[in-house]
Amino acid sequence: MVSSKPDLQQVVAAALAEDLGERNVDVTTSSVVEAGLMGEAVVVARKPGVLSGGDAAARVFEMIEPRCQYRPLVPDGTRLEAGDEVAKVTGPLGSILIGERTALNFLQRMSGIATMTRRYADALSPYPNTTLLDTRKTTPGLRFLERAAVRDGGGHNHRDGLWDAILIKDNHIEAAGSVREAIKRARKAAMPVEVEVETLEQLREALDCNAEIVLLDNMPVELMRKAVEITAGRAKLEASGGMTLEGAVAAARAGVDRISVGALTHSAPALDLSLEVTRTWR
Numbered sequence: 001m002v003s004s005k006p007d008l009q010q011v012v013a014a015a016l017a018e019d020l021g022e023r024n025v026d027v028t029t030s031s032v033v034e035a036g037l038m039g040e041a042v043v044v045a046r047k048p049g050v051l052s053g054g055d056a057a058a059r060v061f062e063m064i065e066p067r068c069q070y071r072p073l074v075p076d077g078t079r080l081e082a083g084d085e086v087a088k089v090t091g092p093l094g095s096i097l098i099g100e101r102t103a104l105n106f107l108q109r110m111s112g113i114a115t116m117t118r119r120y121a122d123a124l125s126p127y128p129n130t131t132l133l134d135t136r137k138t139t140p141g142l143r144f145l146e147r148a149a150v151r152d153g154g155g156h157n158h159r160d161g162l163w164d165a166i167l168i169k170d171n172h173i174e175a176a177g178s179v180r181e182a183i184k185r186a187r188k189a190a191m192p193v194e195v196e197v198e199t200l201e202q203l204r205e206a207l208d209c210n211a212e213i214v215l216l217d218n219m220p221v222e223l224m225r226k227a228v229e230i231t232a233g234r235a236k237l238e239a240s241g242g243m244t245l246e247g248a249v250a251a252a253r254a255g256v257d258r259i260s261v262g263a264l265t266h267s268a269p270a271l272d273l274s275l276e277v278t279r280t281w282r
Contacts, residue, residue: 012059026098039093039280045080046272050118052076052149053110057103064095077152100275110149111271117153127252133158137262146265168195183209221250228255
């Protein structure tokens with residue numbers, strides 16, 4: 001199967017190199033912490049949320065020399081309360097401190113995405129026929145981790161990238177001259193076609209061309225309701241564009257099949273997690 005997923009080892013190596021620099025050294029730790037001193041630390045949630053990013057955090061401590069052991073105490077996707085212990089790290093104290101920030105960066109970023117996704121998923125739970133989706137508005141190089149965080153939060157993934165699904169947007173329509181012509185050209189790829197529309201006229205044109213999915217771009221809720229009536233099950237309808245929590249619920253109530261929310265990945269605040277050393281020994 002073709003995939004655009006990068007290798008986790010490469011992503012973590014790049015993150016560590018960014019922190020350690022060309023000299024590959026933590027000058028503070030190497031100056032202050034005695035060689036041979038062992039330690040144990042716990043990762044603690046400071047605020048409620050949903051955990052994600054454990055695989056990346058574990059890989060950080062596996063790649064530092066000498067290595068540490070990262071032991072998850074709860075799986076990704078777990079709802080956390082303030083004070084919950086997420087994982088334990090044991091090994092050379094210097095290595096724990098070197099990996100601390102890089103590991104937390106992954107955990108906090110991905111847990112923030114999972115937490116926001118869970119908020120949307122919970123709000124949409126009364127509408128089981130509506131699917132919550134992410135978008136391609138992701139951090140370059142981290143999409144595969146952020147998409148996993150969306151799944152940990154109870155959401156679903158849209159297309160992986162430009163390579164695995166057709167989504168005709170406004171600029172494609174402008175280039176082709178019309179919705180009809182854009183769909184006609186896209187059929188050469190022998191894949192299901194999703195097309196973005198802004199008006200009910202464009203919706204009718206897409207339906208006449210048998211588009212499998214129609215994306216209602218920034219449509220007011222009143223127009224969404226009319227779009228659902230006009231479509232009458234002939235295509236899947238997806239609502240998108242500035243989807244706040246309240247807007248997503250309104251769209252689901254209007255009867256759309258899918259809701260895509262860019263904010264899940266581009267606007268999720270990091271979840272507050274910390275690493276605390278609990279004991280040391282020689």
